[in-house]
Structures are given as structure tokens and as C-alpha cells.
Amino acid sequence: MTKTDINQAIGDDLEIQALLKDYPMPEAATGFYDQALVRATHEGSRRQRNRWLMTGFGSAIAATIAIWAISGVLLTTPDLPDPGATIPGVSIALEQPRTVNLVFASATSLDSATLTVSLPDGIELDGFPGQREITWETSLNKGKNLLPLTLVALSPAGGELLARLEHDDRDRTFRLRVDVT
Amino acid sequence: MSNPNQTRAFERLVRPHFDRLYRLAWRLTGAKAEAEDLFQELLIKAFGQLDDLVTKDAPGAWLCRVMYNLFLDEQRRFARRRMLTVEEGQLAGDGIAGLAGPDDPAYDHGRYETIMQLDAALAQLSDEHRIVVLLHDTEGYKMSEIQELTGLPVGTIKSRLHRARGRLREILTENGTIS
Numbered sequence: 001m002t003k004t005d006i007n008q009a010i011g012d013d014l015e016i017q018a019l020l021k022d023y024p025m026p027e028a029a030t031g032f033y034d035q036a037l038v039r040a041t042h043e044g045s046r047r048q049r050n051r052w053l054m055t056g057f058g059s060a061i062a063a064t065i066a067i068w069a070i071s072g073v074l075l076t077t078p079d080l081p082d083p084g085a086t087i088p089g090v091s092i093a094l095e096q097p098r099t100v101n102l103v104f105a106s107a108t109s110l111d112s113a114t115l116t117v118s119l120p121d122g123i124e125l126d127g128f129p130g131q132r133e134i135t136w137e138t139s140l141n142k143g144k145n146l147l148p149l150t151l152v153a154l155s156p157a158g159g160e161l162l163a164r165l166e167h168d169d170r171d172r173t174f175r176l177r178v179d180v181t
Numbered sequence: 182m183s184n185p186n187q188t189r190a191f192e193r194l195v196r197p198h199f200d201r202l203y204r205l206a207w208r209l210t211g212a213k214a215e216a217e218d219l220f221q222e223l224l225i226k227a228f229g230q231l232d233d234l235v236t237k238d239a240p241g242a243w244l245c246r247v248m249y250n251l252f253l254d255e256q257r258r259f260a261r262r263r264m265l266t267v268e269e270g271q272l273a274g275d276g277i278a279g280l281a282g283p284d285d286p287a288y289d290h291g292r293y294e295t296i297m298q299l300d301a302a303l304a305q306l307s308d309e310h311r312i313v314v315l316l317h318d319t320e321g322y323k324m325s326e327i328q329e330l331t332g333l334p335v336g337t338i339k340s341r342l343h344r345a346r347g348r349l350r351e352i353l354t355e356n357g358t359i360s
Contacts, residue, residue: 016346020318028203040224041188127184
């Protein structure tokens with residue numbers, strides 16, 4: 001390659017670089033960043049909960065309060081307690097967040113199950129201020145699935161928390177008594 | 182809904198990097214809708230990894246890497262959609278990427294035609310060549326920054342950059358955009 005060729009190649013490169021430097025791009029639309037941020041925190045929280053639900057039984061359990069089973073015919077696994085027999089309870093201190101863990105034992109993996117948590121007056125799910133009912137879609141692995149819920153009591157009344165798991169046309173409701181101390 | 186404290190902490194960490202991330206999303210995907218999708222996916226993923234994010238010395242660089250990996254994971258989807266958008270961008274007077282079109286008072290015919298040709302030429306490059314040349318020559322990323330982002334050796338990046346420029350030069354010379 002001669003000196004002229006090299007100079008020509010450098011010149012060509014510079015010409016291309018100059019064109020590329022001028023290659024435009026629009027600014028983000030007004031409000032896009034704010035909207036994206038809101039969507040991210042909402043969707044991120046939902047996915048986080050789904051992931052927790054699918055993580056299985058490996059995490060530390062602060063307060064395991066119930067196990068129930070769901071199978072093709074929604075039969076309770078014999079070696080697991082019948083959730084209808086007694087209503088399990090948990091005590092939480094006023095305005096002190098406490099994590100309780102629901103354990104779902106499923107005989108098969110379930111896609112697109114819907115889980116709805118209904119809260120009594122004065123009890124909130126941390127991160128969901130003012131919401132009495134929170135619903136999200138999730139999948140269950142075969143075996144045990146853990147769902148941690150962080151509860152906050154805003155009044156001393158307490159009450160009953162309902163967790164309803166639905167899949168296809170079947171559903172199962174779990175009750176948890178929440179006492180506030 | 183999310184914990185307000187988490188949301189505030191997250192925003193404090195990510196907002197300073199929004200413009201850079203948005204530009205990166207644009208350069209990776211080449212179209213507005215896909216760039217917005219990628220940007221959104223990144224924020225959702227980053228929010229889910231907030232515990233990791235708060236420990237990063239350089240959250241901006243970390244976010245860029247996560248975005249790049251997200252793009253690679255969903256490259257097929259983004260590439261497919263980009264092809265559709267390129268056609269839309271070639272509608273008369275539509276303009277590309279914020280460039281003033283014929284209906285705009287700021288319209289510059291010569292520049293518009295050149296940019297349109299460049300846009301079409303870039304669309305003919307492979308993703309790996311197009312991304313490297315856009316990051317380096319358009320966005321001004323240093324070699325080390327591209328290396329950090331992509332995980333590629335500097336030699337590979339230089340090679341791709343050289344080939345990309347060469348291919349662009351061929352295309353633009355053939356169609357008479359440059360001499």
C-alpha cells in the first residue's frame with residue numbers, strides 16, 4: 001500500500017465518521033421517562049412476587065403458617081394439614097412490618113394461576129398502601145412454593161386475611177387470622 | 182404497586198442515566214418503539230435487582246450492560262420489528278430518527294438525502310457491525326467502554342469497526358452518496 005493509498009483510506013474513514021457523527025436520533029417523548037419509571041416499579045414488584053412464589057422452599061421461613069395442596073381435583077395431600085380444619089393465626093405489632101410466608105404445595109406445575117390476597121381493614125401489604133385486595137398471575141412449580149407477604153398493621157383491630165388461588169375453573173381459599181398486639 | 186422507599190431509591194439510582202440509556206436503546210434497536218420497549222424492559226429488570234444495583238460503584242455502566250444483554254436475549258424480536266420500522270421510516274416526508282423532513286421548516290434537502298442513504302446503508306450491516314460503528318462513531322464510546330459493554334476483546338471491536346466503515350463506504354460510494 002502506497003502513502004497515497006493510506007492517505008486515501010484515512011480520508012475515506014474520516015468521511016464515513018463525519019457522516020456517522022451527524023446521524024440523528026430523537027429525544028425521548030415528553031413524559032416517557034416518568035411513565036417508564038412508574039411502569040417499572042409496578043411491573044417489577046409484580047414479577048418479584050411471581051419469582052418469590054416460584055423459588056420453592058429453599059428460602060428462610062420467618063413464619064410458616066400453612067401448607068395446602070392443589071392437584072387436578074384439588075385434593076388435599078394426606079400428609080398435609082387440612083386448611084379448613086383450623087384457621088391459623090399470626091400476631092403482628094402495630095405499624096411494625098412482619099413477613100409471613102405462605103407455602104403452597106402443588107401436586108403438579110401450574111401455569112397462569114391467579115392469586116388474590118384480601119386484607120382486613122387496618123392491615124396492609126407493605127408496598128401496596130390503601131389496597132384491600134391485590135391480585136397477580138403466577139405459576140406454581142410442582143412441590144412447595146413459597147410466597148412471603150410483608151404485613152403492616154395500621155390499626156389494632158386485626159381480622160382475617162384471605163388468599164385465594166385460582167387455576168382454570170378451580171379455586172382454593174386460605175384463611176389467616178391476623179392479631180395485632 | 183411498590184414500596185415508596187424502594188421506588189425513591191431506585192429512581193435516585195437510575196434517573197441520572199436515562200438519557201444515555203435511551204440513546205443506547207435507540208442505537209441497539211434502531212427504532213423508537215423497540216427502543217422504548219428495551220428501555221422499559223431494562224427498568225423492570227433493574228427494579229427487580231435493586232439490591233444488586235445499590236451496591237454498584239458505576240450503576241450507569243451496569244445498567245448499560247444489562248440493557249445490552251437484554252437486547253441480545255431478545256435480538257430476534259427486536260430485529261424483526263426493526264425491519265418493519267425501516268419501511269415505515271422511508272415514507273415520504275416521514276423523516277428518520279428526528280431528522281427534519283420535507284414538511285419541516287428546518288428541512289435541508291442535501292443532508293436529509295445523505296442521512297436517508299446512511300440509514301439505509303446501516304440497515305444492511307449485521308447487528309454486530311452496526312452496533313459497534315454506531316456506538317463508536319456516532320455516540321463517541323471509547324474502545325474500553327464498548328469492551329466493557331459487550332465483553333468483546335478490543336481487537337474484535339476494532340476489526341468490526343473497520344469492516345463496518347468499509348462496508349458503509351462501499352454502499353455509499355455505489356449509490357453516489359459519497360465519491
